[in-house]
Amino acid sequence: MTVEAREARQPYLLLSPAMVAVTLLLLVPLAFIVVYSFWLRTATGADQAGFFLDNWREALSDAFYRDILLNTLKIAGITTLVCAVMGYPAAYVIARSRGNKAVLLLLLMLPFWISYIIRTMSWINILGASGAINSALIWVGITDEPIQMLYNEASVVLGLVHFLLPFMILNIYVSLDGIDTTLEDAACSLGATRWRTFLEVTLPLSLPGLAAGGLLAFVLGAGTYITPIVLGGPTDAMFANLVFEAIITQLNWPLGSALSLMLLAVLGALVLLYNHFLGMGQLMKGLG
Amino acid sequence: MGWHLLRGWTVLVYLFMFLPIMVVVLLSFNASQFGSFPMTGVSFRWFVELAENEAILRAFRTSIVLGLLTSVISTTIGVLASLALVRYNVPARNAISTLLIAPILVPEVVLAVALLLFLNALSVNKSFALLLAGHVIFTLPFVILVVQARLVGIRRDVEEAAMSLGASPIQTFFQVTLPLLAPAVFAGMLFAFTISFDDITGTLFWKPGGVETVPTQIFAMLRNSISPEINALGTVMIFLTAGLPLAGIAIARRLALKRGG
Numbered sequence: 346m347t348v349e350a351r352e353a354r355q356p357y358l359l360l361s362p363a364m365v366a367v368t369l370l371l372l373v374p375l376a377f378i379v380v381y382s383f384w385l386r387t388a389t390g391a392d393q394a395g396f397f398l399d400n401w402r403e404a405l406s407d408a409f410y411r412d413i414l415l416n417t418l419k420i421a422g423i424t425t426l427v428c429a430v431m432g433y434p435a436a437y438v439i440a441r442s443r444g445n446k447a448v449l450l451l452l453l454m455l456p457f458w459i460s461y462i463i464r465t466m467s468w469i470n471i472l473g474a475s476g477a478i479n480s481a482l483i484w485v486g487i488t489d490e491p492i493q494m495l496y497n498e499a500s501v502v503l504g505l506v507h508f509l510l511p512f513m514i515l516n517i518y519v520s521l522d523g524i525d526t527t528l529e530d531a532a533c534s535l536g537a538t539r540w541r542t543f544l545e546v547t548l549p550l551s552l553p554g555l556a557a558g559g560l561l562a563f564v565l566g567a568g569t570y571i572t573p574i575v576l577g578g579p580t581d582a583m584f585a586n587l588v589f590e591a592i593i594t595q596l597n598w599p600l601g602s603a604l605s606l607m608l609l610a611v612l613g614a615l616v617l618l619y620n621h622f623l624g625m626g627q628l629m630k631g632l633g
Numbered sequence: 634m635g636w637h638l639l640r641g642w643t644v645l646v647y648l649f650m651f652l653p654i655m656v657v658v659l660l661s662f663n664a665s666q667f668g669s670f671p672m673t674g675v676s677f678r679w680f681v682e683l684a685e686n687e688a689i690l691r692a693f694r695t696s697i698v699l700g701l702l703t704s705v706i707s708t709t710i711g712v713l714a715s716l717a718l719v720r721y722n723v724p725a726r727n728a729i730s731t732l733l734i735a736p737i738l739v740p741e742v743v744l745a746v747a748l749l750l751f752l753n754a755l756s757v758n759k760s761f762a763l764l765l766a767g768h769v770i771f772t773l774p775f776v777i778l779v780v781q782a783r784l785v786g787i788r789r790d791v792e793e794a795a796m797s798l799g800a801s802p803i804q805t806f807f808q809v810t811l812p813l814l815a816p817a818v819f820a821g822m823l824f825a826f827t828i829s830f831d832d833i834t835g836t837l838f839w840k841p842g843g844v845e846t847v848p849t850q851i852f853a854m855l856r857n858s859i860s861p862e863i864n865a866l867g868t869v870m871i872f873l874t875a876g877l878p879l880a881g882i883a884i885a886r887r888l889a890l891k892r893g894g
Contacts (some may be wrong), residue, residue: 350724354667355717356717356718356720356721356723357717359713359714359716359717359721360713360714360717360729362709362710362713362714363710363711363713363714363773363777364714364733366710366769366770366773367679367732367733367735367736367770367773370766370767370769370770371735371744371747371748371770372735373751374747374748374750374751374752375743377744377747377750378747378750378751379752381750399798400841406747422739424744427830431646431649432646434639434642434643434646435642435643435646435842437639438639438640439643440642441741448731449643449647449777451882452647452650452651455651455875455879457827458827458874458875458878459654459727459870459871459875460830460831460847460848460850460851460867460870460874461831461833461848462831462833462848462851462855463654463657463851463867463870463871464653464654466657466851466855466859466863466867467653467654467656467867468653469859470653470657470660470859470864471652471653471656473859475670476670477656478669480670480671480680484671485854495665504652507649507650507653510646510649510650511650514646520701539635549867564738564740567740568740568741568743569834569835570742570834571834571852572812574851577663577856578810579661583835585740585742587748588743589837589838592746592749592750592838593837593838599789601859602746602750603747605742605743605747606759608740608742608743609739609740609743610757611739613739615740616738620731625727625731625734633663
């Protein structure tokens with residue numbers, strides 16, 4: 346073999362273990378559950394291979410599944426919006442601060458190192474019946490009975506915002522930090538007020554980061570399984586809880602496959618839309 | 634004026650992120666037998682109980698073994714792929730990159746279901762092997778992103794210089810490339826370990842009955858109401874996953890300052 350031929354083959358050799366892993370552990374399994382979703386769970390408990398539309402009919406027409414899907418998207422939407430409103434000013438301050446930028450960035454990375462389940466359950470200490478807020482209220486004498494603040498939709502959103510806010514801030518920061526500040530100076534020197542400079546120069550240039558953070562927050566929020574169980578009430582189940590219920594509790598794998606694919610279709614459509622307009626580059630910048 | 638408002642807002646946002654975590658640490662030293670306010674005194678009893686809890690110790694061992702194996706496998710595969718993507722002009726580079734980060738773009742529940750059902754059809758039941766396969770595919774994209782970002786800085790001419798001075802490709806790899814790669818490899822391993830150690834959603838689908846990792850153990854304990862023991866476990870985890878790396882960074886910085894001065 347010539348040196349050139351060996352050189353040309355090398356990248357493929359290097360790539361092959363990763364490609365094989367992604368193919369065997371992601372692509373083929375996804376294709377497999379597409380097939381599986383058309384199988385049928387029989388009364389005996391065995392799955393019958395074939396082409397049955399029953400699971401899809403149930404998943405798509407049952408109002409129960411539809412309502413929970415819509416509710417899941419609503420919770421993810423509110424979470425994303427709250428993250429953007431809370432996170433944008435913070436990202437701006439980090440990007441424009443001089444002295445303590447490194448410290449602020451390091452602190453921003455810290456939540457990524459702290460376990461998600463601990464960050465989620467930490468809110469029970471704050472909002473619970475004998476948590477910080479209720480203890481303070483009773484001590485001050487505003488109330489005698491603890492106020493019920495946990496186990497509702499608001500506490501689920503709160504937990505999700507706490508989990509996803511660092512992703513949002515980091516993504517906005519990355520795009521704000523990449524803006525050439527001389528552009529802002531130019532706008533100012535041409536007579537624009539600071540507010541107008543922000544609206545017409547800074548904000549538009551930071552939109553890719555905002556969009557990347559928004560996509561991550563929405564997709565991770567809508568796919569969440571733990572938060573509604575730990576911080577939500579019995580009626581706050583989200584779509585991932587339905588999938589778990591079907592697969593692990595009821596062992597109805599064909600139906601669980603159809604439900605998983607429904608969630609994948611909705612969230613995958615968002616990712617594709619994002620990719621079409623903005624490309625994956627920004628997202629990778631924020632993740633790396 | 635506007636800047637002060639923004640800074641005030643940022644302080645509040647940071648408090649929002651860290652106050653609940655600080656309360657976990659505070660309450661873990663609570664002497665009261667309920668894991669809640671008011672604090673009745675400072676005590677280490679919950680840490681002692683933790684150290685005597687066989688289930689929790691077992692969960693720690695499982696998590697650490699799983700995390701180490703995941704990080705070694707995932708980083709090996711990931712470093713090779715990153716080398717190809719950064720160093721060579723691969724055709725369809727963008728398509729390949731997107732494919733390799735696809736496991737992040739698929740919701741974790743869906744990934745968990747697909748892998749569980751497919752491997753089950755191949756008669757790999759819920760087991761440690763399934764758990765490991767899941768953690769590898771889930772951490773791989775993160776490793777590739779982190780390693781790629783660090784590899785860009787390593788210049789190719791250094792290797793070419795070694796080869797032109799007579800080193801074989803294998804010698805060059807071990808004596809030139811690998812030492813230069815070490816920080817990237819280390820970052821990838823650390824990242825993969827942290828993600829694996831923290832993973833819960835996929836783990837709940839893949840783990841065999843009776844096997845618990847630290848996060849699933851905490852999750853199971855939460856079902857009974859929050860106990861001071863959970864806060865103590867939380868404090869240990871925070872110390873291990875955030876406190877130690879922070880201390881490491883601080884020490885590295887001090888050493889660098891000393892050397893500089």
